[in-house]
Amino acid sequence: xxxxxxxxxxxxxxxxxxxxxxxxxxxxxxxxxxxxxxxxxxxxxxxxxxxxxxxxxxxxxxxxxxxxxxxxxxxxxxxxxxxxxxxxxxxxxxxxxxxxxxxxxxxxxxxxxxxxxxxxxxxxxxxxxxxxxxxxxxxxxxxxxxxxxxxxxxxxxxxxxxxxxxxxxxxxxxxxxxxxxxxxxxxxxxxxxxxxxxxxxxxxxxxxxxxxxxxxxxxxxxxxxxxxxxxxxxxxxxxxxxxxxxxxxxxxxxxxxxxxxxxxxxxxxxxxxxxxxxxxxxxxxxxxxxxxxxxxxxxxxxxxxxxxxxxxxxxxxxxxxxxxxxxxxxxxxxxxxxxxxxxxxxxxxxxxxxxxxxxxxxxxxxxxxxxxxxxxxxxxxxxxxxxxxxxxxxxxxxx
Amino acid sequence: xxxxxxxxxxxxxxxxxxxxxxxxxxxxxxxxxxxxxxxxxxxxxxxxxxxxxxxxxxxxxxxxxxxxxxxxxxxxxxxxxxxxxxxxxxxxxxxxxxxxxxxxxxxxxxxxxxxxxxxxxxxxxxxxxxxxxxxxxxxxxxxxxxxxxxxxxxxxxxxxxxxxxxxxxxxxxxxxxxxxxxxxxxxxxxxxxxxxxxxxxxxxxxxxxxxxxxxxxxxxxxxxxxxxxxxxxxxxxxxxxxxxxxxxxxxxxxxxxxxxxxxxxxxxxxxxxxxxxxxxxxxxxxxxxxxxxxxxxxxxxxxxxxxxxxxxxxxxxxxxxxxxxxxxxxxxxxxxxxxxxxxxxxxxxxxxxxxxxxxxxxxxxxxxxxxxxxxxxxxxxxxxxxxxxxxxxxxxxxx
Numbered sequence: 001x002x003x004x005x006x007x008x009x010x011x012x013x014x015x016x017x018x019x020x021x022x023x024x025x026x027x028x029x030x031x032x033x034x035x036x037x038x039x040x041x042x043x044x045x046x047x048x049x050x051x052x053x054x055x056x057x058x059x060x061x062x063x064x065x066x067x068x069x070x071x072x073x074x075x076x077x078x079x080x081x082x083x084x085x086x087x088x089x090x091x092x093x094x095x096x097x098x099x100x101x102x103x104x105x106x107x108x109x110x111x112x113x114x115x116x117x118x119x120x121x122x123x124x125x126x127x128x129x130x131x132x133x134x135x136x137x138x139x140x141x142x143x144x145x146x147x148x149x150x151x152x153x154x155x156x157x158x159x160x161x162x163x164x165x166x167x168x169x170x171x172x173x174x175x176x177x178x179x180x181x182x183x184x185x186x187x188x189x190x191x192x193x194x195x196x197x198x199x200x201x202x203x204x205x206x207x208x209x210x211x212x213x214x215x216x217x218x219x220x221x222x223x224x225x226x227x228x229x230x231x232x233x234x235x236x237x238x239x240x241x242x243x244x245x246x247x248x249x250x251x252x253x254x255x256x257x258x259x260x261x262x263x264x265x266x267x268x269x270x271x272x273x274x275x276x277x278x279x280x281x282x283x284x285x286x287x288x289x290x291x292x293x294x295x296x297x298x299x300x301x302x303x304x305x306x307x308x309x310x311x312x313x314x315x316x317x318x319x320x321x322x323x324x325x326x327x328x329x330x331x332x333x334x335x336x337x338x339x340x341x342x343x344x345x346x347x348x349x350x351x352x353x354x355x356x357x358x359x360x361x362x363x364x365x366x367x368x369x370x371x372x373x374x375x376x377x378x379x380x381x382x383x384x385x386x387x388x389x390x391x392x393x394x395x396x397x398x399x
Numbered sequence: 400x401x402x403x404x405x406x407x408x409x410x411x412x413x414x415x416x417x418x419x420x421x422x423x424x425x426x427x428x429x430x431x432x433x434x435x436x437x438x439x440x441x442x443x444x445x446x447x448x449x450x451x452x453x454x455x456x457x458x459x460x461x462x463x464x465x466x467x468x469x470x471x472x473x474x475x476x477x478x479x480x481x482x483x484x485x486x487x488x489x490x491x492x493x494x495x496x497x498x499x500x501x502x503x504x505x506x507x508x509x510x511x512x513x514x515x516x517x518x519x520x521x522x523x524x525x526x527x528x529x530x531x532x533x534x535x536x537x538x539x540x541x542x543x544x545x546x547x548x549x550x551x552x553x554x555x556x557x558x559x560x561x562x563x564x565x566x567x568x569x570x571x572x573x574x575x576x577x578x579x580x581x582x583x584x585x586x587x588x589x590x591x592x593x594x595x596x597x598x599x600x601x602x603x604x605x606x607x608x609x610x611x612x613x614x615x616x617x618x619x620x621x622x623x624x625x626x627x628x629x630x631x632x633x634x635x636x637x638x639x640x641x642x643x644x645x646x647x648x649x650x651x652x653x654x655x656x657x658x659x660x661x662x663x664x665x666x667x668x669x670x671x672x673x674x675x676x677x678x679x680x681x682x683x684x685x686x687x688x689x690x691x692x693x694x695x696x697x698x699x700x701x702x703x704x705x706x707x708x709x710x711x712x713x714x715x716x717x718x719x720x721x722x723x724x725x726x727x728x729x730x731x732x733x734x735x736x737x738x739x740x741x742x743x744x745x746x747x748x749x750x751x752x753x754x755x756x757x758x759x760x761x762x763x764x765x766x767x768x769x770x771x772x773x774x775x776x777x778x779x780x781x782x783x784x785x786x787x788x789x790x791x792x793x794x795x796x797x798x
């Protein structure tokens with residue numbers, strides 16, 4: 001019997017956790033493992049609101065794959081996935097190469113979900129990759145410089161954050177810390193800067209505990225954020241946004257954080273999806289495909305009340321751990337030891353700028369302020385410890 | 400007899416040197432002195448190529464007026480000059496205020512000279528103020544970030560510097576130091592970055608010693624600058640430049656350093672000008688105006704061979720010293736002590752990036768490399784010492 005080929009698509013939380021898990025759990029020569037990644041680095045998506053606002057250098061959210069992947073055990077192929085051909089058990093990359101597999105793990109992440117809002121795709125920034133946040137950060141700086149040359153253009157100092165979900169709120173938390181620095185650097189009157197948070201749902205952080213939502217909003221409002229909740233965006237143009245109320249906000253900087261859908265590759269490859277996500281079986285497999293595991297933002301799983309879990313880093317990592325465990329059983333023919341995936345939610349914490357945060361930890365305990373911020377760093381540290389050891393923790397975590 | 404009103408327009412090298420000179424040389428109540436400045440700071444125009452490239456923070460080239468002007472002796476009015484009415488002896492500001500004078504010193508600086516090149520005014524940056532260099536620096540950073548999101552757009556990494564005169568060459572010197580840093584920060588292959596220096600004249604640094612020109616060009620070429628000398632720019636568009644040869648260079652960053660003309664206010668106010676500059680008399684006065692002194696970029700003076708002196712900081716400062724000396728004589732009625740202006744050129748030094756430079760010092764001695772760079776800093780230090788004392792020197796000069 002030949003060595004089974006395991007192919008992992010994507011080096012996000014799910015893909016990297018799978019690759020690192022397999023390199024630790026499988027014996028040498030037990031499988032031929034390949035990880036396909038668009039970049040030569042993994043990045044901490046849940047940190048990106050910080051470099052986007054300019055409060056952290058982007059490189060700190062980057063982890064080069066050769067720091068965490070043992071390339072004697074896992075082949076790393078740099079490339080962009082174009083299509084999965086599950087009938088042939090092959091994957092085509094954009095550069096024309098074709099990789100075959102016996103087991104496939106799809107961790108291709110997300111695309112922004114624009115809910116059909118006109119002009120959003122063309123005119124709004126989104127916080128989705130190291131490269132995208134480079135651009136947001138530099139664009140914001142450039143707006144301050146441009147205003148100094150054109151002091152009538154208050155739209156240069158107006159920032160619209162579309163979506164007051166997790167990423168939106170965390171980005172606002174950073175932006176209110178960054179703006180005073182920019183005002184000092186460019187000698188701009190802080191009272192001229194306007195930051196709007198626009199949310200279509202009846203509440204910020206939809207689904208979150210109301211005490212926590214109130215805490216976050218009060219804190220951000222006290223620092224000058226203007227919330228427009230229950231207010232859908234009708235259109236985004238090169239000059240700003242037009243709200244469903246008819247109001248227009250003139251702004252050269254619209255950042256869309258309103259939601260994500262599974263990578264379009266999955267749908268294009270013929271899998272049945274809802275908002276780009278595949279409803280997987282108890283072992284995270286695509287229906288009808290015993291050797292195709294789908295994890296992270298492309299996977300749809302439901303809680304006991306029949307509601308979908310939001311796609312988070314935490315769940316992606318747990319899904320990867322489950323897949324690693326079950327893959328080992330499949331490869332070794334130990335099918336009796338298969339374990340269905342059950343999320344073990346550790347809580348949900350949002351940062352609200354340096355030393356500020358809030359959220360829920362185990363046993364539904366609410367946390368606020370510095371302790372929440374530190375607790376969140378603790379979770380990040382656990383992940384970094386797992387994929388790269390203490391050296392990586394010390395290199396990346398700053399309190 | 401009432402106290403004479405002295406009005407100084409502009410807080411550049413000439414205006415500030417005049418104001419500081421008068422506050423030191425005149426006795427209290429001998430004159431009522433007012434300085435009109437667009438900003439609440441003076442700036443070191445000859446340093447601006449550094450913050451433009453991002454190799455120095457812009458604030459280091461800024462000197463707040465209250466650090467150097469004693470406001471018990473000199474009134475500082477923040478405003479932009481609109482028109483000089485020499486018949487009425489008044490000056491109108493853009494905010495509608497009108498200031499009267501007995502003696503006027505015009506130090507309004509320059510506007511870019513575009514030589515009628517189509518599209519240059521609309522599409523090119525120029526290194527002319529703190530605010531303009533904020534924008535150049537942030538734009539360059541933004542281009543690197545944009546390239547990371549659009550790796551086909553090599554025009555984002557192509558930089559065109561129009562004019563290989565003093566400012567152009569000094570800016571190139573900084574840019575070749577900055578680009579490798581940007582490539583590291585944004586993880587961009589340095590071989591993709593193209594920097595062009597385009598000069599219409601038959602040589603870079605027209606009029607400069609050929610050994611020095613060769614030294615500067617060799618050094619910059621070895622660091623990757625591509626020179627196109629004797630090559631006029633025909634047109635500048637939003638997409639780059641079209642040269643007289645028909646060649647098009649696609650670039651989103653065209654910085655024009657090709658020349659300056661005197662402030663348009665002088666011509667609009669009815670003074671006779673050549674390229675915005677007034678041919679002044681031996682006491683730096685406008686012809687037919689015994690109480691209007693014109694210094695710096697708005698003044699035209701000729702050497703013994705009948706060629707105009709280039710408008711430099713050095714000459715502006717010397718002109719201001721001459722005006723201060725003569726103004727004192729006018730006010731005190733000591734006309735026999737009037738002294739005609741004669742430039743005392745101390746040499747001309749260009750920086751070529753950190754620790755590099757070249758130029759000519761007294762007795763036509765040529766200097767190269769680090770010693771030239773240090774000599775240049777020495778000149779800057781002398782100026783800062785004069786206007787703000789040792790504290791200002793220590794605050795601003797870095798080796």
